[in-house]
Amino acid sequence: MTTELIPREEPGRELDTLRRRLSQAAHALSRPSRLTLLSYALCAPLVLLLGACFLLPLLYVLHTGLHNPVVGSAWPEFVRALQADHANPPGEVVFRTLARELQQQRTDEAYKRTLKPFSQQEPELWRLLQHIADTLPPESFASAKAWFIGADPAWAEADTWKMIRRIAAPYTTHNVVNALDVGLTPEGTLRVKPVERRSYSLVIRDTVITGLWVTLIALLIGYPLAYRIVTMPRTPARVVLNVMLVLLWTAVLVKAYAWIALLDRNGVVNGFLLAIGVSEQPLALRPSRLVLIVTMTYALLPFMVLPVYQNMRRVSIDQLRAAVSLGASPPRAVFTAYVPATTPGIAAGCLLVFALSIGYYTLPALVAGPAETTISMLMVEFALTIANNGMAATMASIVLVFSAGLYLLYARVFAPIRGEIARPGALRVESK
Template identity: 35%
Template sequence: MLALLAPSVMFTALFFVLPLALFMFRSVDNPEIQTHLPRTAQVMQGWSGKGEPDEAAFAAIAADLGALRGQPSLGLIGRRLNYALPGARGLLTKTARRLPIAEGASAKEALIAIDKQWGDPALWGVLHQQSGRLTDFYLLTALDLRKSPEGELQRVAPDQRIFIDLYGRTLSVSLTVTALCLLIGFPVAAVMARAGKRAASWMLMLVLVPFWTSLLVRSTAWVILLQNEGLVNKTLMALGIISSPLPLVFNRAGVIIAMVHVLLPYAILPIYSVMKGISGNHLRAAASLGASPLRVFRTVYLPLTLPGVAAGGTLVFVLSVGFYVTPALVGGPGDQMIGYFIAYFTNSAVNWGLASALGAFLLIVVAAIYLALGKLVGFNRLRVR
């Protein structure tokens, strides 16, 4: 048995667990300072982080910056420190151009003469906090937190608090989409399960049709359908239901409509699979004992379908929290979800540490919700047998 499982276990470990672990590690990885400012990192590790450092710290940063002058790694260090202290990149570049310091001169006085910011304890506090091999900077940033120069946790300025609201928006949209998919998918699956073989085959094919089209094409199609001159608004106006076009695109409504369309098959198929296995004898037995149709549905049929409902809901929710393309195309600036920002920090800002931290917290949230749901309804009901 172990020999049969070994290939699949190795494949999962190499191509799923390992890449995921390496990417998650970037949320605490901090090699830049120790690699490119080795003297400074060594001095910072022996400093308490309070007040102003001694002459040795100024000499160390002067020597490190002098060695980096004209090298690409100077920009790398500047960008890394700029995350924690805006303006640090310009300070390092300016200082490196004015080095080296005259022999015998005080490094402290020379650096402060170049820029008075070198005498600011906040700058040295940032250098001290960021000089370790591992850092909690990205994890704190992903929670709208930061450390003061003295090492105390603080919330960032109100105009910089974006990520907590972003998590709330992502969960809100995902839960709404999940609820709508279940409300629409349940009756559709019930009709399919009760239909004849030929009719069920046609309906199943219609459910599967969206899988034959790329996500990008489906999302773009909704932009065309939902725009002011689109088919939806024109039809509603022709029927006299509305007098002017409804704003259905580049807003939250458009995002939810498009996401429900994309994810609906993932809710229908697990529910349909469970419903097909429910024997009609149970329903007839309950009816023969005097139960009304509503009571038969509520006490017999619905509980039997819960494994499919739980599996479909979990699948839709897990997929929806990571959506990126559909909100980017159909939504507005205030409708982007966390997947958009993970992609932005990965590809555009090239801040892999923050992208990894956002992904790590998203993974934790999804895992927590899955565990809570499993505890509530039973893990066995989250699997379709």
């Protein structure tokens, strides 16, 4: 029997060969494969589309709410001189520059647009500028500062120039504090407006309360409905789901006018009440907060039912039977064995319904009208009627902050719960 001997490398050479092979393997793992590069290339159009159509508009909205270009673009020399002189009141150069800007624009239509931020934020300062512009002599004078202070002593006060600096700044928080009905002192500190002067904060409060009521009612109706769909036979369950999808796909205008036809003074409900003799004259059923909550719940109910239903499909109904067999009462079995397992679906449905309800425009505008103003109606009024894009962007940013905050809460609180529930044996029910 012949034994063939395989030559072995020296120990030092074997170590070098092993190192070289490990280095080649690490380099191959770190280098992206063609399949990985292809997947990145296929995802690039989607990323660009999301950035161009979603992220950039959101950033633009946030920027518009804080940007204040009116004074800086109309009086650029005055703003530059004001930024260079930090004294209150400033020196002769700032007064002379302001006089020159007023002389050039006081007969122009742009002059009114320039003074608009002053009239919105500080009416007294706006009247002071109007008075100076009307009495400003056409000829030059030896000392502009002395003339301004002689025309009105307010020009010598530090608070006047603090307010001018704040309004003339390229970025301002005026829209934010105005939307929250919080005023600013000349020093820039916050002061809460009296109750009789609050308007926008009350609209925000009422919109949030309406959204909470809509979410609660949708949950109370949607959770049992989703459970009934899960426990139904397949054919009836498909029918109910198709009805939900039809309700979801129906245009908002169709839903709105259907409720108007029902609740109008000459609508179906009033006609029925008059026919059976319950009332002698038509009732004013709308506009009212109750009708707004009912119609929004009707429109947003599918957004509660579908996430809860999808979550319930992954939860075995045997958990309820096991809890009852261990001695728990049926209500206790539901709240200790079944509801915790469906918490992620409840959270997702509540997040969807609440976020959509505080930003709903068409249904509240048509069914409730101006009597029940919402944040979205304020946005449209600022953007299209008043032409105040800064306030419109600020109202949109408030809705965005609410939605983002709710999502972060969901991701922070309910995602760990979902992972814990998915772990085998995580749910336990104590017997009596």
